[in-house]
Amino acid sequence: MKYLILIGVVFGVIWWLKLSRPAKPSASSSAADTGPQPMVRCAHCGLHLPQNEAIASANAVYCGQAHRDLAEPHA
Numbered sequence: 001m002k003y004l005i006l007i008g009v010v011f012g013v014i015w016w017l018k019l020s021r022p023a024k025p026s027a028s029s030s031a032a033d034t035g036p037q038p039m040v041r042c043a044h045c046g047l048h049l050p051q052n053e054a055i056a057s058a059n060a061v062y063c064g065q066a067h068r069d070l071a072e073p074h075a
C-alpha cells in the first residue's frame, strides 16, 4: 500500500511538471525582434561589441564592468 501512494506521488509530480513547464520561446523570433545592434568600442581595450552588451559610463562605453573599473576607478 505504501508503494502505491509513492507511485501516485511520483506520477503527480511528473504531471505537475508537464503542466508548469513554460512554452519554449523560439530563439529565431526573439533575435529578429531585437534586430541588429549598433556596435560600440570599449574605451579601455578597443573591443567591439553590441551596444546592448556594453557597460556605459558618463563619457565612454566598456566591454565589461572590469574594464570600466580599470579605466575609471573612481567613477
Ligand SMILES: [Zn+2]
Binding pocket: 042, 043, 044, 045, 046, 047, 062, 063, 064, 067
Ligand atoms: Zn574592454
